[in-house]
Amino acid sequence: MSLTTRPLSPGLGVEILGLDVSEPLDDKTRNEVLAEFYEHLALLFRGQNMTVEQQNRFTTTFGEIGKRTVGPRLRKSADDIYTTPVMVVSNILEDGKPLKGASANGDAEMGFHQDTAFHEVPDAVTILYGIEVSAHGGHTMVTNQYAAYDHVPADLKRKLEGCRVLQVYDYQRHRVDADIDLSGARYYVQPIFITHPVTGRKALYVNRMMSVRIEGMERAESDAVLNQLFDIAEDPGFTYEHTWEVGDLLMWDNLCSIHARTFYPADERRLLRRTTVAGAGRLHA
Template sequence: MAISVKKLHPVIGAEVQGVDLSKPVDGETAAAIRRAFEDHVVLVFRDQQLDEPAQLTAAGLFGKVAMRRRPISGDGPGGSFDTPFMLVTNIVEDGKAIGAFGDGEMWFHHDTSYYPEPHRATLLYALKLTSWGGETSFSNLYQAYEMIPQPLRDRLEGRKVLQIHDYKRRERLNLEAVDIAKIRHMEQPIFITHPATGRKALYVSRLMSARIEGLSRAESEEALATLFDISEDPSIIYEHKWRLGDLVIWDNWCSIHARKDFPREEPRLMRRLTIEGQAMRF
């Protein structure tokens, strides 16, 4: 099966053409897709017709599919647990949300950066879309690392940052107002060495990075503000405009993503899987 890979942005994102993921993929094609993933960080597969088993098989090209985890407190986004699938949707049935993170804008973040072993990748499949909005922006954090001023990079090298998520979408967590023991959290390196590529990447996000170890609160906030701005520089961001049948996979170790607003009165339905990862290293 011959595929082609078309860049969507100078530094992040590519469309893979010539593959139908509802059918078996031979070893040579699978290897080419994985190489493209490491090269481009975000891959887009258009016009796919995928039921749940086919999406699971497609995800398996990139590693072991992860199960969805319940929040520590029991409170959190809706939908089913004890399954690998998460429905990202605003659809409500019988007064109950059938999925999670249904409405509105969501700030830049890594998926599962607050886990001891953050997931390698996320796959999102478009089933229902609104008439406008809902674009997903992806930022290349290999490039962000290179853009950090050397004095700041030297100052932060070897430090960790607290990654924490309480299911808010447009608000940083106030550590003084919560008991973090009841919220999933993990201290991670600010700069990681990507386990698959060996490249250095920034590992912070506006939504989930709360505090840098070894710095005062003011120093931490100042440094994080600078890193957030660098990570969200428009020159390193690809904005994906969704079409029905799109399957998009992104590397959670070297990218962050954000969602734009959309009409809340219109149904939007995406089916999500993640790929198991490993501990982050300096």
């Protein structure tokens, strides 16, 4: 078969119509899906009906499934991982407690970020499947970081050539600051500009939630440069904003895009199931 597609936005993304991704894909279809994905950065499949096992199988179409590591506050050993790769993204409480496997930040809005930018090997792909969706807000925004790289002024690109930035995740706060105590956080120093391991294209690799400080640069200058880069990275001109429907499967390339969630009311239920594809190695400039 040949895929039927529809662009999602001028900046990135296509919807693939009429394909049931809960079933195994034949080689030809798989190759076509991969080509669309790496060209357009984000794919949408509507009207899906998937079990956890089917979502896990679909995830492995793109590589090895990503494991969920346990943060420093909760883990029992350095390589402690959750028993399931599935993360529940939800605000739902049962008996006053979050659902099993729920992330710490499932409610309200969430700022732009790459998933696991603070890991030595960040996840390559993120896949979200909509089980319950809010009627108002809770949209997912995905922004093209190849385009962001192209929008970095030439003199700033030269200045930042080969530079690296400290990426930190403190899951008790949505935005870390440069004076953070790293002992309770997960962090890694990443290149500011990366070369995508599959496409070979250059992407900007910073985000307002986790990128704290440019290595070897004075604090004030680092803050100013990062703020300039965040503004470029979050340009609405190359952002797709997704309004969720039940049965949507939305996925994006986590190495050349950033994503965020818009606010949604606390009294509306929202439940998405997330899987990731593990990165194949460290990121390089």
